[in-house]
Amino acid sequence: MRSIAATLVRDSSIVFLLLVFFAVVAPRSARAADCSAGTLVTVVAHLDDDLLFVDPAINERLDAGWCITTVHLIGGANGADFAYVQTRERASRLAYARMAGVPDEWLESNIAIAGKLIHQMVLKSKPQVRLLEFRLPGGGVRGGREPLGLLWEQSATLSTYPMNADGSTRVQYDRASLSATLKVILAQASQIFTLNPDTVPFIEHPDHIYAARITRRVAQTLGKSVPIEYHITYPTGDWPANLPAAEVQRKRDIVASYFAIDGNEYSHVFGEYQWNGNWVARRYAFADRTDHPLADSQAHPVQLFNAASNRCLSSNGAGREPTLAACTDARTQQWRWQPLAVYPGNARNAALVSVATSQCIAEHDGFLIAETCDEWDTAQRWTPWDFGLVYTPLRHCLGENDGKLAMRGCTSLTTRYRWATTQRTQATDLRLATAMYGDIAGHGEQSAVYVQRRHDGPGFDVYAASLSKAARPVLCYANPVPFDYRSTTPSCADDKLCFDSLRFVLGDFDGNGRADLMVIAARRGGTAFWLLRNAGNRFEAPRLWLQTSSALKPELTQQYVAADFTGTGRASVLIAQKRADSGLDLWLASATGSTRAAPALWAQARNLRQNTHFLPVHVEGSRASLVALDSSDGRLAFTPIANDGAHLLVGERSMLPARFVPEFVKATIGALHGKDSDALILLTPHLDSASDDAVIDIATVDLAGTANAPVQVATLRGMSWSDVFPALVRDNGNPALVLYRRTDATLGDFYFTGGSAALLRYPIGDGFALGTAQDLGELPGLFSETLRIDRLAQ
Missing domain, CATH: 2.120.10.30 (TolB, C-terminal domain)
Incomplete structure (x- = not known):
């Protein structure tokens, strides 16, 4: 027994010394960078979120001489194996090297932050560029198990992907330890960027929403006022392009370099019609400060604009069917996606509530009707979907036909079944x-x-x-x-x-x-x-x-x-x-x-x-x-x-x-x-x-x-x-x-x-x-x- 105990003590000492080494020695290359101009910390879910939705703001800070630290909470994608995690990280390194205009050569190590190992990648020729990989498991864009949501809302403990290239060393996180680790990283920030916490799945990816909520909550515990910006993701794909031409051109190069590795195909990036090309010419964000005690908001009023008819969904009062009408500023055309009590990642997760009447829209026997809200009524459980489709409680798709609301199966759909949360869209640009x-x-x-x-x-x-x-x-x-x-x-x-x-x-x-x-x-x-x-x-x-x-x-x-x-x-x-x-x-x-x-x-x-x-x-x-x-x-x-x-x-x-x-x-x-x-x-x-x-x-x-x-x-x-x-x-x-x-x-x-x-x-x-x-x-x-x-x- 004594020899076994001695072995455990000796191995524990080695682990401790290794942790000390990674915590003290490895970061020296990053600390060698001059960060006197400022430090930007960007926290996103996936390894392309920063490039698609936040940049060129990251690029601008780098050009201005700032240090930039980008934190990716999720490794790979929902259900991906470790090889895909490594592929995405390789793609991210290539994209950031192109952003910095230097060779794609990095110092990689595992460092200890608040007692947890994180995979760090520092750009050799420009050490003010640092990527931190938590490698947590991800959830599905269209529903299913949502690990980050389970950790944050259901007290779950998550195991990361391996920290070592040989597939060894996983790290365990719960809400407290994830918050403590992220707080140490955010403490160095002169400015913080993250995604949009104030929406409901599946208007945006659940991973996006939880990553932003975690970042906001932790940032509010820093005890200081730091500017923080929240970036809207998927819905911007049919909003008007708002980036200057030179920034669009540069961003498209960077994003295409990423997807040349992640997916081995970049043609969609040079397009403006599907997948990742949708977001290159756009950056939409709203600003706040970390000392502002803002709670997570899930029910901002929106319009539901149908581009084919150029009309908005309108409430007609209790017991009546909603209709399409010319868009106005009236409260009858303001709607809330009210979150319902569901397990994180479940579809049918929101009620469609009229701001004017506080009535919920239900689906009965193929018809829509406004009625008193009942959180447990399955006829009132909708699934908002981020690429413009809206799923009714009976899993039809909501659309327009002959100027009237229509519902049909969700295959072979045209633009008549696409919705936006504002009438200011690319279709009206x-x-x-x-x-x-x-x-x-x-x-x-x-x-x-x-x-x-x-x-x-x-x-x-x-x-x-x-x-x-x-x-x-x-x-x-x-x-x-x-x-x-x-x-x-x-x-x-x-x-x-x-x-x-x-x-x-x-x-x-x-x-x-x-x-x-x-x-x-x-x-x-x-x-x-x-x-x-x-x-x-x-x-x-x-x-x-x-x-x-x-x-x-x-x-x-x-x-x-x-x-x-x-x-x-x-x-x-x-x-x-x-x-x-x-x-x-x-x-x-x-x-x-x-x-x-x-x-x-x-x-x-x-x-x-x-x-x-x-x-x-x-x-x-x-x-x-x-x-x-x-x-x-x-x-x-x-x-x-x-x-x-x-x-x-x-x-x-x-x-x-x-x-x-x-x-x-x-x-x-x-x-x-x-x-x-x-x-x-x-x-x-x-x-x-x-x-x-x-x-x-x-x-x-x-x-x-x-x-x-x-x-x-x-x-x-x-x-x-x-x-x-x-x-x-x-x-x-x-x-x-x-x-x-x-x-x-x-x-x-x-x-x-x-x-x-x-x-x-x-x-x-x-x-x-x-x-x-x-x-x-x-x-x-x-x-x-x-x-x-x-x-x-x-």
């Missing part, structure tokens, strides 16, 4: 554009030109589609940009043209009767205009047409507009740049022959809003002018802007009727009948009746008239306003309305905005009588892959 229109062949016939995002890297392809017949679009220019997932240099350096950081205009810049493509990018502190000349059946390789000084920057330019502003038969580019005080400066970049001068200031439009949308008025044989649409205080207005050949003269602003809600107006402009009949054309969703199928109203404003009052002229049925982008074109003198649209295609589980793109052409007769629609067929690629930022603000 008026900054976006699709096709451009011009005479490609030089024969007086218009074509649609659109840019398609590539999936093999950050490049793009350009297609031209006929508007006179249904024909497969022609690839006019291919612009592949190679992506090397192991590189530490940006993919888009050295004048490479990358989709996310570009804007496009179409115009006849050579004066030969054929439309050319102009690609606009930031370069050398200013703006570069790259001309892709029209060679008849293709666009030539880009040539630098103009380089501006730092006085003109794309990140300050609200919009670029191509038109013949000089009356020379050649297109110029209007540059509408935001002023430092208010309004916009209007510059003109033009060319005469091969000579191009620096852009000239043509107007100081201080009274225009910085969210202005400029529409060119093309006057045959004369100089183009403009109409400006802008909005303030919920009202839409238009302003004519005349062109005297040397200046742009801003006219009087005219308010449109209140029924033209700025967020729900798509506009185009053109000459309906002859050169003196320019009209502004406004498309709005028809929302007066909840019983109508998707209807789009069309109104015109006669710019040559004196009343300037919109006149209702036509309606379009069977198409969602969210899914169409209008243009007025003239083919050999005949006007036509062209719709670049998304078809009502079946979407996969992780799609927000996919679907096929197609073209419809309506000839226009007297009184804006629309002729029979000509279906020009579907286009190569996905609708959402051809959406591009055209303006900075809407």
